[in-house]
Amino acid sequence: xxxxxxxxxxxxxxxxxxxxxxxxxxxxxxxxxxxxxxxxxxxxxxxxxxxxxxxxxxxxxxxxxxxxxxxxxxxxxxxxxxxxxxxxxxxxxxxxxxxxxxxxxxxxxxxxxxxxxxxxxxxxxxxxxxxxxxxxxxxxxxxxxxxxxxxxxxxxxxxxxxxxxxxxxxxxxxxxxxxxxxxxxxxxxxxxxxxxxxxxxxxxxxxxxxxxxxxxxxxxxxxxxx
Amino acid sequence: xxxxxxxxxxxxxxxxxxxxxxxxxxxxxxxxxxxxxxxxxxxxxxxxxxxxxxxxxxxxxxxxxxxxxxxxxxxxxxxxxxxxxxxxxxxxxxxxxxxxxxxxxxxxxxxxxxxxxxxxxxxxxxxxxxxxxxxxxxxxxxxxxxxxxxxxxxxxxxxxxxxxxxxxxxxxxxxxxxxxxxxxxxxxxxxxxxxxxxxxxxxxxxxxxxxxxxxxxxxxxxxxxxxxxxxxxxxxxxxxxxxxxxxxxxxxxxxxxxxxxxxxxxxxxxxxxxxxxxxxxxxxxxxxxxxxxxxxxxxxxxxxxxxxxxxxxxxxxxxxxxxxxxxxxxxxxxxxxxxxxxxxxxxxxxxxxxxxxxxxxxxxxxxxxxxxxxxxxxxxxxxxxxxxxxxxxxxxxxxxxxxxxxxxxxxxxxxxxxxxxxxxxxxxxxxxxxxxxxxxxxxxxxxxxxxxxxxxxxxxxxxxxxxxxxxxxxxxxxxxxxxxxxxxxxxxxxxxxxxxxxxxxxxxxxxxxxxxxxxxxxxxxxxxxxxxxxxxxxxxxxxxxxxxxxxxxxxxxxxxxxxxxxxxxxxxxxxxxxxxxxxxxxxxxxxxxxxxxxxxxxxxxxxxxxxxxxxxxxxxxxxxxxxxxxxxxxxxxxxxxxxxxxxxxxxxxxxxxxxxxxxxx
Numbered sequence: 001x002x003x004x005x006x007x008x009x010x011x012x013x014x015x016x017x018x019x020x021x022x023x024x025x026x027x028x029x030x031x032x033x034x035x036x037x038x039x040x041x042x043x044x045x046x047x048x049x050x051x052x053x054x055x056x057x058x059x060x061x062x063x064x065x066x067x068x069x070x071x072x073x074x075x076x077x078x079x080x081x082x083x084x085x086x087x088x089x090x091x092x093x094x095x096x097x098x099x100x101x102x103x104x105x106x107x108x109x110x111x112x113x114x115x116x117x118x119x120x121x122x123x124x125x126x127x128x129x130x131x132x133x134x135x136x137x138x139x140x141x142x143x144x145x146x147x148x149x150x151x152x153x154x155x156x157x158x159x160x161x162x163x164x165x166x167x168x169x170x171x172x173x174x175x176x177x178x179x180x181x182x183x184x185x186x187x188x189x190x191x192x193x194x195x196x197x198x199x200x201x202x203x204x205x206x207x208x209x210x211x212x213x214x215x216x217x218x219x220x221x222x223x224x225x226x
Numbered sequence: 227x228x229x230x231x232x233x234x235x236x237x238x239x240x241x242x243x244x245x246x247x248x249x250x251x252x253x254x255x256x257x258x259x260x261x262x263x264x265x266x267x268x269x270x271x272x273x274x275x276x277x278x279x280x281x282x283x284x285x286x287x288x289x290x291x292x293x294x295x296x297x298x299x300x301x302x303x304x305x306x307x308x309x310x311x312x313x314x315x316x317x318x319x320x321x322x323x324x325x326x327x328x329x330x331x332x333x334x335x336x337x338x339x340x341x342x343x344x345x346x347x348x349x350x351x352x353x354x355x356x357x358x359x360x361x362x363x364x365x366x367x368x369x370x371x372x373x374x375x376x377x378x379x380x381x382x383x384x385x386x387x388x389x390x391x392x393x394x395x396x397x398x399x400x401x402x403x404x405x406x407x408x409x410x411x412x413x414x415x416x417x418x419x420x421x422x423x424x425x426x427x428x429x430x431x432x433x434x435x436x437x438x439x440x441x442x443x444x445x446x447x448x449x450x451x452x453x454x455x456x457x458x459x460x461x462x463x464x465x466x467x468x469x470x471x472x473x474x475x476x477x478x479x480x481x482x483x484x485x486x487x488x489x490x491x492x493x494x495x496x497x498x499x500x501x502x503x504x505x506x507x508x509x510x511x512x513x514x515x516x517x518x519x520x521x522x523x524x525x526x527x528x529x530x531x532x533x534x535x536x537x538x539x540x541x542x543x544x545x546x547x548x549x550x551x552x553x554x555x556x557x558x559x560x561x562x563x564x565x566x567x568x569x570x571x572x573x574x575x576x577x578x579x580x581x582x583x584x585x586x587x588x589x590x591x592x593x594x595x596x597x598x599x600x601x602x603x604x605x606x607x608x609x610x611x612x613x614x615x616x617x618x619x620x621x622x623x624x625x626x627x628x629x630x631x632x633x634x635x636x637x638x639x640x641x642x643x644x645x646x647x648x649x650x651x652x653x654x655x656x657x658x659x660x661x662x663x664x665x666x667x668x669x670x671x672x673x674x675x676x677x678x679x680x681x682x683x684x685x686x687x688x689x690x691x692x693x694x695x696x697x698x699x700x701x702x703x704x705x706x707x708x709x710x711x712x713x714x715x716x717x718x719x720x721x722x723x724x725x726x727x728x729x730x731x732x733x734x735x736x737x738x739x740x741x742x743x744x745x746x747x748x749x750x751x752x753x754x755x756x757x758x759x760x761x762x763x764x765x766x767x768x769x770x771x772x773x774x775x776x777x778x779x780x781x782x783x784x785x786x787x788x789x790x791x792x793x794x795x796x797x798x799x800x801x802x803x804x805x806x807x808x809x810x811x812x813x814x815x816x817x818x819x820x821x822x823x824x825x826x827x828x829x830x831x832x833x834x835x836x837x838x839x840x841x842x843x844x845x846x847x848x849x850x851x852x853x854x855x856x857x858x859x860x861x862x863x864x865x866x867x868x869x870x871x872x873x874x875x876x877x878x879x880x881x882x883x884x885x886x887x888x889x890x891x
Binding site: 024026028040045046047049050102176178180196197198200201202203 | 396703704705706708711712713714721723725769789
C-alpha cells in the first residue's frame, strides 16, 4: 500500500464517526442615511476545520467532489471580478483563510437594491429559475429598511431528498444577519430579531435547519427614526 | 417387508440416477462457472424454514400472484434443491452465451410455472423447448434438468465488414452528409461494384441466388437453418450466411432506389435499415443459441471436470463458488475492443481466479484465489518471505483496538523481483514495437541504481497500522462575539473533538537516512523535537503527527501521550491470541472490530442523539471483520475475508435472512 493510500485510509477512518459539522454564515449590512452602505458576507467553517481539512485531502466525499483550494480561490476571484463590474458596486474586497477555513466577501453599494440585481444576475448566470426570493430596499423618505425573504417553495422538499448523512452537514450550522444604521430604530416587524442597546443595530440569529424548514423567516421591516 | 425393501432400493436407485451432477453438462471450454450448492445451502436452512422466512414468503406470494397459482413451498417450482445449480458462459469472437443449468426434481411442477404452455412449447420426446419473446434466449428442459441460455452477439464482430458480410449483416452508420456513402458502405448491389469496397468482392456469390428466392421472410429461413444445424451438430457459418444474404440484397435495392433523398427520408431509411439489420442479428442469435442448447442436451463432450484448474478449485464445504478460467484469457477475449494494444499481455502470467463463499455457525467467509504462472509465483514467494516484526505486537491492545492492518514483505526481494515482474507485464505490451531490449536494459539500470540491500535495511518491509481507541481532545476554532451594539469581534474558542488515536510502525535497521532527514527537517523548521519525540510542523494535515525511532522501529502517531509511553516503556497493551495469530502468521492482515467503537463517539459529534443511536446499533450488530492473505500454495495466491456474525443467530445464512428482513422493513 502506498503511503498516500494509507493516509487516505486514515482520513477515512477519522472521518466516519464525524458526519456532522458546524459552520456559520454571517451577513452584515451597514446602512447610511443617504442610502449607501457596505455589505460583508462571511462563511466560517472553523468549527469543523479538522473535518474540512480531512475532506480537502480527499477527492470526493459521500459522492460529492471536493473542490481544491485553488478552485475555491479562483471562484472567489471570479466573484470579485464580477462584482467589480456591477452597477453601483465599488470597493470589492475578499479574503480566504485556509488555516481556519473562513472566507469573506464585501463591497460598498450606492443603493441597497443593487444587491438584488446581483443575486438575480447570478441566478440567471447559473440558469437557476427562481422567483426573486430575497430582496432589500431602503426608502430614504420614509426611512424604512426592508428585507423580504420568501423561502424557496421547493427548498424543503429538495432538502428532504438528501441522504440523512448529507442532511447532517446542516445540523448546527447557523445564520446571523446584522443590520447597522446611523439613526435609531423605532420598530422591527420580525419578532425573532433583536435590537441593540443603542437601538442602531438589528440582529437575527437562526439555525440554518430552521430556515430550510421554514420555521424561521428572515423577512424584516425596520423603521428608523424620521 | 420385502416390498418395503424393493421400494427403498428403488428410491435409492432413482436418487442415484438423479445424482448425476450437472457439472458434466458444462463444456470444457466454459469461461466462467458459478455454482450454488443446494445441499450446503439447505443444510443451513431447511426448506421449511426457507418457506417461512420473510424472503421465502415474499417469493412465494409474488410468484403465486403473478402466475395466479398457489405455491406454498419452493419445492413447488420443481427444482431439485439438494443439487448444485450452475451458471456458466462461453465466449467466442462473435457471440457470448450465458447459460444456467438448474437440476429438476419434478418437471411437471416446473412446467406449471409456464402459462400458455401449448402455444410456446416445442416437444421433442423428453425434451421441451421454449423460446422467450425476444428470441435471444431459450429454456430447454427434460425430466432432470432445466437449461436457460441467452446469447449476445458481439458488436465488434459485426463491425468487421468482412465478417459481417459473410452473415449478410451490414454495419450501418448514420451519415447525413452523403447519401451515397450510406449505400456505398452497404455496397452489395452490383451497381456499386465499381467502388473499391471490400464487400463488393463478397457480393457476387449472392447474385445468382437472388433470383431463386423472391421474398425474404426471416422465420422460415431460420427454422430451416435450425433443422439443418441439428444434423451437422456443429456451427457451419458460411452456407447459412449466404441464405441470409438474400434477404439483404432485396433490402439493398430499396436503399439504392432512394438515390438522393432529403435528410429526413434518409434518416427514415437509416432507421428502417437498422431495424432490419437488428432483426437479422437476432435471427442469427436465435439460430446459434438453439444449436448450442441442442448440443448440451444431445451430445457427449468433454466436460469442465477434466479441467484441472477447475476441479482443483472445488471445495465441498462452500455454499457458492465462482471460477474464471484465466484472467489472461479474459483479457485477450475482450482485447479486440481495445484495438491494437489489446493483444498485449498485461494479464500475462495470471491464471484462473476462484472465489468461494462459506457460511457456518460463526461467520461468513469469502476466499479468493488467483493462479499464477510459475515464474510469477516464484517471484511472489520470494517477496512474501517475511513475517511481521514480533515487537509490533506489544502495541496492539485487543481490548480497545478498533482496527489494525499489518503487512510484511521482503523489501530486498521485492526490489529485486520488481523489474522481472514489470518486464513480464509491460515487456510484451511494448513487444510489438520491439522494446523488449529497452525494457531489459531499464530493469538492469534500476538494479544498478538501487542498492536493494541498503534500501531493505532502511525499510525492511513490514509495517503495522493500529487504531487503539478514541480520545477526545481540545480543538480551537474561530468564531465571533458581539457587544451590546452588535459590533463584531473575532474570538478563539475551544471545543472537544473525539478522534481515533492511530499508531503506524515499520521496522528499520539502518536509521542513518532517517536521522539525516530529521536533521534536515529540524533545520528547515518542518520538524520540532522534544524528548526524542518529533512533531511534524508542516500544517497541511488536520491533525498533529508525531514520530520517533525506537528499538529499530519507526513510529508515527497522532497521540502524544501514546508516543511518550512508547518512549519510556510504559505502553500498556495486551494482545489476544486470535489477533496475535492473525498478525504474525500472515503477510497481510486486517481487522475491524466495530464493537469497540460503540458508544465511544459523543452523540453531538455524530449529529444528534437519534443518529448516534442508529449508528451505535448498527455497529453493535457487527461482528469482527477480518482479511488475511494465505501463504502461497503451489502457484496459488489467495486471501480470505470473513465477517463474524453476532451472538444469538444459528448460522450465517439465517443471519443473512434476518438482515434482509430488517433492511426491507
